[in-house]
Amino acid sequence: MNFPVSSQDDAGQALQKYSEWDGSTYYGRAQLKSAPFENLVVGGYIFLAGLSGSAAILAALADLAGGKSAASLVRRGRYLGLLAPVIGSALLVYDLHTPKRFYNMLRVAKSTSPMSIGTWILVSFSASVGLSAAAQAASDFWPQQRWSGWTARVFGVPAAIAGMGMSTYTASLLAATSTPLWAAAPQALAVRFGASSMAAAASALSLGEPSDGIRPKLDAITGVALATEAVAAMVLHEAYGKMGVRDALDSPSGRLEKAGATQLGVVLPLGLLAVSALAGRHRRGGLSGLAALAVLAGSAMLRVSVMGAGDVSAERPDVSFRFTQPRNMPRR
Amino acid sequence: MPVFEGRVTIVQESRFQAIDDHGVAQLFLLSPRAAAEPGQLASLAKTQARVRVRFSSAHNVIGYLAHCIDVRDEGAARVRKEISS
Amino acid sequence: MNFHPRTLEHTQSDLDHVIPNESELTAGTLIEPGKSYGFFTDTTVCIGCKACEVACKEWNNLPADNLGMTGQSFDNTGALSANTWRHVAFVEKKGGCGVRADIETPYQSGWLMMSDVCKHCHNAPCLEACPTGALFKTEFDTVVVQQDICNGCGYCVPACPFGVVDLSANDGKAHKCTLCYDRLKGGLEPACAKSCPTDSIQFGELEILQARAQERVEHLHQRGVTDAYLYGTPGAPGSTGGLGHLNAFFLLTDRPEVYNLPVAPTRPANRVKPSLISGLAAVAGLALAATIVLASQERR
Helix, strand or coil: CCCCCCCCCCHHHHHHCCCCCCCCCCCCCCCCCCCCCCHHHHHHHHHHHHHHHHHHHHHHHHHHHCCHHHHHHHHHHHHHCCHHHHHHHHHHHHHCCCHHHHHHHHCCCCCCCHHHHHHHHHHHHHHHHHHHHHHHHHHHHCCCCCHHHHHHHHHHHHHHHHHHHHHHHHHHHHHCCCCHHHHCCHHHHHHHHHHHHHHHHHHHHHHCCCCCCCHHHHHHHHHHHHHHHHHHHHHHHHHHHHCCCHHHHCCHHHHHHHHHHHHHHHHHHHHHHHHHHHHCHHHHHHHHHHHHHHHHHHHHHHHHHHHHHHHHHHHCHHHHHHHCCHHHCCCC | CCEEEEEEEEEECCEEEEECCCCCEEEEEECCCCCCCHHHHHHHHHHCCEEEEEEEECCCECCEEEEEEEEEECCCHHHHHHHHC | CCCCHHHHHHHHHCCCCCCCCHHHHHHCCCCCCCCCEEEEEEHHHCCCCCHHHHHHHHHHCCCCECCCCCCCCCCCCCCCECCECEEEEEEECECHHHCECCCCCCCCCCEEEEEEECCCECCCHHHHHCCCCCEEECCCCCEEECCCCCCCCCCHHHHCCCCCCEECCCCCCEECCCCCHHHHHCCCCCHHHHHCCCCCEEEEEHHHHHHHHHHHHHHHHHCCCCCCEEECCCCCCCCCCCCCCECEEEEECCCHHHHCCCCCCCCHHHHHHHHHHHHHHHHHHHHHHHHHHHHCCCCC
16 A cells, blocks of 8 residues: 555556555445447447448449459449448347437537447448449349449449448447456457458358359458458457456356357368368368358357457456556556 | 326436325336426426326336326416415 | 325425525535536545435435345445445455454544545546437536436446446436536535535535645644545546546545555547557458459459
């Protein structure tokens, strides 16, 4: 016990002098309140947001750079982009505790609140991807006319830009809280979520891909995204240890993160894709399909497990107190 | 759904207290699905309006969840006070 | 028109005027919009009577909750919640081997009591997180949830570094201490501070309170209570990591964790930019890689 008396001390330096926390808590009661979100609902939204956002990016890129053989990929990418506006936003409204006031989200725009930033990203994404998909549908039904193809392409660009936000802002949503596990490593979590979104979208699109020329390309994109996610996951776990929040992973959600998100969602599909690339043309369809399903399941489990493990970290005072020790203060 | 009838005596945000004809006071919380908005409650307490409340049990509190509020009469607490004084 | 006689008791709460210098008489301060107000909670004189808890519930018409006993000293309230905006913590300090210490230093050093409350942070994380603007800074520099706007998204709950804000499972809105916003507007001292019999809870203008608290710490040090320190004043534990000072601050005599308070909480909004930028950079990188792959010549 040697807290300084002077109120003029610089907090960052003065706090470094403090003796280490001896592990005492207030009757083991939670120091924080865990988020009142339904993890399956909000986790499901985060998954769909990432999937749709990245699908819109891939559709726009394939449209601009993929050539004629990518036509199916472009079309399905635009339709896949509708998942977040249609199902995702319904999930968000469902999770509100006073759903009839959902429109109050549109009262303000705040740069300090990722939920407000996300609301506007979702609004602009919904508008652009909706128009792009509608134009796509028009050219599917009436292939003779030309304007719809151009409309789909034009609105595909803002959809892709908003899709970048959709793929990753949800990590900021979690990181900008006081829940220790979410706040421990904002950058690594964002990279992990973004890479998982891209892998999920490339996998989902490869599942229905008719062109044998495009499918290996989607597999390659999945592979690059999974490798990025693997690195981000390693950095993230390193940070969990350093910030003293790793104990929160010693929970059902933590085990889901390890077995579901990392092993099933990243390690297994990376292996399958490697084997498929080596095996060549004949075995390719089956293995890459299996990998795609694993990636999608893992991407969904990643979001749900991170939500759950975050709740555990907020409810355990030992985790939250270790996280708020002065040595974890941001450096200036 | 059970029904309570009485006069509104206290209002704070979306919580209100009402006293029935036997002098028993109950505390109600406005349900998120109720048509009434918290802003409409304050005037009920000012005049001690008589209301009929359809309610259900509330979670983990001594109080009830108000789903539907019918104003039976507007009340006239002020008028009555002036007469009695 | 029938009125039960008990309704008469309540007509007095609707006064047609307020006593102009009421807060000056009870708290020694005038309440004027535009100035910063807060609480100084001096735990060395708290006697654990819970008058603050009761006064808060009475004034704000909050329902009793968490019925039952916890077995945790005299604390059957447990924690701050949507229906409990003041919470008196009780800590029975032990000596060696799990038994109570038989030698005690001055000022309730063996049995700590502390009336916890919303800190009304300078850079309030709940307010910064709120996507609807329901949470706002009042003209008294306090933080309040507007019940007619809150849509119960619940994002302020994990945002709070002190575990204060709570979502009511009943009315589906976020609730917390308003620092008696309605009373301040009427020139009245907040209910908890007014009811505190030992002046452990002091309401007033923030700068005056901070100076008074500093004096109190120095006084306690002279009297031999060398453990006394402030929590939540500028530069002290609690007001760290970009949170700024806390408008409700405390005088403590043990580590903050003992009272269920964090030593060095941080401001969540500071994490928005780094995470957004790195996430977007990662996705942009992957999009670039995808472009290269998609534009490449087909292998067969």
